[in-house]
Amino acid sequence: MSEPKRYLVTSALPYANGPLHIGHIGGAYLNADIYVRYLRMKGKDVAFICGSDEHGAAITLRAKKEGKTPREIVDYYHELMKKAFADFGISFDEYHRTSSDEHREMSQEVFKKLEAQGSFEVETSQQYYDEEAKQFLADRYITGTCPNCSSDKAYGDQCEKCGRSLSPLELIDPKSTLSGSKPVLKETSHWYLPMAHHESWIRDYIGKGEYQDKPHHDPKEWKAHVVGQCMSWVDGGLQSRAMTRDLEWGVPVPVAGADGKVLYVWLDAPIGYITNTKVWAEKNGKNWEDYWKSDESRLIHFIGKDNIVFHCIIFPIILKEHGGFILPYNVPANEFMNLEGDKISTSRNWAVWLHEYLEDFKGRQDEMRYVLCSIMPEQKDSEFTWTDFRDRVNNELADILGNYVNRVFVLMHKYYSGTVPEISGTPTEAEQAAATEARRAYEAVGKAIEQFKFREALAEAMNIARAGNKLLTETEPWKLMKTDPQATARILYACLNMVADAAAALSPFLPFTSGKIADALQINPRTWDEVIQREQISSGHTIGQLPILFEKITDETVAAQVEKLAQRQAENTATIEPIKDTIDFETFQKLDLRIVKVLAAEAVPKTKKLLKLTIDTGVDKRTVVSGIAEHYTPEDVIGKHVLFLANLAPRAIKGVESAGMILMAENPQGQLSILSTEREATTGSTVK
Ligand SMILES: [Zn+2]
Structure with missing residues (x-):
């Protein structure tokens, strides 16, 4: 494939009903930002486009819950996300929004054209309608x-308990969340996209890379899991999909007879890429159509794996039906990032929120950028933990990169007062090896980025600093200075240039740090290819002072973040159990509840939770097994009076016969507490 004239790079439009978390960033934003920063260094014409996705039922639902208008919800999250992206160094050329007038016009224009040429099929069906709220129910x-x-908490599209996707008609005892009433079925019409008509060319486009009888991309370059997901969708049969909804919040359907209907959010959102490109182009004296309608442009969508079919199948069908648009050249979707052993979840508040990170770790964007890129879920799901974050920052960023740059600056100032010395003589083998490795690594960074292998690219960029460190360790200029000042000058000259090269190679990944290094070196940015072609720093150049690049992450910092997560989890799981079904008084009277004394206690071997207790019921002495070992030691309970159910049928627990049960309170966080009496109770007292 020949080199394109322009690049149009998009990141998934984040949904404006919650803040951004690190899983979002590692999925579709940091990778796109690295790619775009690299393209800009290559001198390419590139537009990096994103914006908030502000329509859909989840927005209105959230608004109802919080007693706000949809507009208030999207305004709040749009600003929050826009600021967090900017503060984190995600360098969008445009971050606009789908609730804008520009977007209403653009998406209506696309819909009208498709409607007029018969791309949709109007179908009438029975849908649930809330007679009190007087509206159809999404x-x-x-x-x-x-x-x-x-x-009993399943939604009309999905059960969050078991994960099954549902249609509203499958729900048993459906209820409207608007009024709480039972909805009725009522006829409504919608505009459907008959996707089955497009199966043949979609197969060619995804499988062979062909579109309109010519190669559109190299199918080998698409990630296997992306192609796999698309093909299994196509193989399963492409169902017609409604492109309109009965909702009050969204882009109104711009044709007669569609009162109260809006565009399906998954129709309108991707068109947001086009709208936002147009908004950017108009502000910058560009023509948006050059980016969307020219075969010399290359469109690349960065997304998470949950959006694959929308970007690889549905949106391309819309673009092709409309006509004139290029199709995505690649959709390098990432898999998911988990957090501390669990799925990241907005509704369960199990996340590291980007705006909170920026608050807790001021000025340390690159530390998170580094770690998220290092563990980016490019081919399979990955996991973020705070201890791993600490280790990568301390052992890699601080010990390898920070330490290398610092050593070179210290020696340059110590021996040459910061002015680069004249060099002479022939480089030794060690010097040549370092230079060769640095060059190789630098070129490997670019190749890996072009193939969307960002983890590999970052590792190669760090290899430049590793090569420099190795040269310093092998040649020990701080000793060599006394015996061979000529070689020392040559080595530090080379090391200083490797600092400049490392800063250039790392600048797509760590823009803040690279900027600090370049400022300290007192050099101007070079293009990507200039770094390969020439040395940046020559004799006579003076460098400045280096600030501290990376502070180490302490164990206390890690502990505080882990504690924050634990607290949220506790809040989450803290659900009070409902009252059980009523029983009659006779049933209650059958229970023999009494106060007993614990005489002896010991752990049950090979178990974590069980204690074997000998108790005095006042009538007899018995052995019982109790699952309290994680909450009480044997010493804690010996001699205590506790509440006991004495006439429970005996049962064997781990080979020990247990005759009765110690009663305990369990709080919503799962902590157990034995029950004692407020006044001194004697062994054998009964409970009535
Ligand atoms: Zn279920």
């Missing part, structure tokens, strides 16, 4: 009992 507005797992 899937998310209906709750009921899941036919699969019987959870």
